[in-house]
Amino acid sequence: MRILVTGGAGFIGSHLIDRLMEEGHDVICLDNFYTGRKRNVLKWINHPYFELIRHDITEPIRLEVDQIYHLACPASPVHYQYNPVKTIKTNVMGTLNMLGLAKRVKARILLASTSEVYGDPEVHPQSEEYRGNVNTIGIRSCYDEGKRVAETLCFDYHRQNNVDVRVARIFNTYGPRMLENDGRVVSNFVAQALRGEALTVYGDGSQTRSFCYVADLVDGLMRLMNGDHLGPINLGNPGEYTILELAQMIQGKINPDSEIQYKPMPQDDPKRRKPDITKAKSLLEWEPKVPVQQGLDRMIADFRDRLGASSSEQAAGSSQAEPTPVA
Numbered sequence: 001m002r003i004l005v006t007g008g009a010g011f012i013g014s015h016l017i018d019r020l021m022e023e024g025h026d027v028i029c030l031d032n033f034y035t036g037r038k039r040n041v042l043k044w045i046n047h048p049y050f051e052l053i054r055h056d057i058t059e060p061i062r063l064e065v066d067q068i069y070h071l072a073c074p075a076s077p078v079h080y081q082y083n084p085v086k087t088i089k090t091n092v093m094g095t096l097n098m099l100g101l102a103k104r105v106k107a108r109i110l111l112a113s114t115s116e117v118y119g120d121p122e123v124h125p126q127s128e129e130y131r132g133n134v135n136t137i138g139i140r141s142c143y144d145e146g147k148r149v150a151e152t153l154c155f156d157y158h159r160q161n162n163v164d165v166r167v168a169r170i171f172n173t174y175g176p177r178m179l180e181n182d183g184r185v186v187s188n189f190v191a192q193a194l195r196g197e198a199l200t201v202y203g204d205g206s207q208t209r210s211f212c213y214v215a216d217l218v219d220g221l222m223r224l225m226n227g228d229h230l231g232p233i234n235l236g237n238p239g240e241y242t243i244l245e246l247a248q249m250i251q252g253k254i255n256p257d258s259e260i261q262y263k264p265m266p267q268d269d270p271k272r273r274k275p276d277i278t279k280a281k282s283l284l285e286w287e288p289k290v291p292v293q294q295g296l297d298r299m300i301a302d303f304r305d306r307l308g309a310s311s312s313e314q315a316a317g318s319s320q321a322e323p324t325p326v327a
């Protein structure tokens with residue numbers, strides 16, 4: 001098939017492209033390189049079935065495709081809060097443009113939505129029926145509300161125009177190719193430990209998250225895209241860890257002498273986050289397979305290569321604004 005991946009040079013998008021290319025599809029990668037990196041798709045650049053287009057999805061584009069994986073949007077607080085108006089435009093106008101394209105060429109479209117639609121949840125674990133607890137005027141709402149609107153648009157296009165949609169609600173994902181300075185908790189801890197810095201824990205570290213390895217997530221996305229169920233369907237690892245447990249796990253793997261530094265909790269940071277993946281198990285026959293310890297080892301090896309390869313890259317990473325906490 002001819003498949004479009006928006007945000008294809010990003011962390012999740014590039015791993016998805018690897019799988020699609022290995023299966024022999026004709027792949028178009030669309031990215032404006034705000035958080036995506038060309039190095040993530042470099043190995044496919046001269047492949048006859050791969051095309052890379054620099055494009056911002058807030059502007060329309062005309063292409064002929066069979067499927068659209070719509071992943072384009074900054075997904076970590078440090079990036080989506082840097083330009084919140086741009087973030088919500090990407091979620092709303094970008095999704096409108098992609099749905100319009102899907103409608104014109106009769107393509108199936110998968111929206112990468114997020115567990116952030118549940119906000120700071122009052123129900124635990126979170127099932128797809130839970131409607132969320134989101135602060136519509138908070139500092140995270142450009143992303144939270146943007147994705148909620150994107151889901152609304154998908155189902156309205158489906159009902160009104162018969163567009164073939166799929167919606168995945170993605171929980172915390174980690175693995176190789178995460179940006180070292182993206183402000184998400186796993187990448188924060190790994191980069192800090194490798195640089196010999198203190199590990200920054202916000203609050204007392206008792207807030208929880210669930211961490212899904214990127215290869216498992218990509219498998220779930222492809223099963224959803226090629227299955228019969230519209231969604232929304234939660235994709236994440238139901239294993240639940242406190243942030244302090246994660247910090248201590250990474251500390252033990254990299255630098256047991258690292259300090260743990262506590263800082264105040266930021267606004268609207270969710271206290272607990274864990275997916276109910278009953279639907280994914282029954283409808284997609286999917287559940288994560290990579291244990292957190294094994295996934296962390298692969299991610300640490302990747303970060304060690306990148307952080308050790310270039311002192312200038314390390315300096316660029318450490319000069320960014322102080323990372324915001326857990327995505």
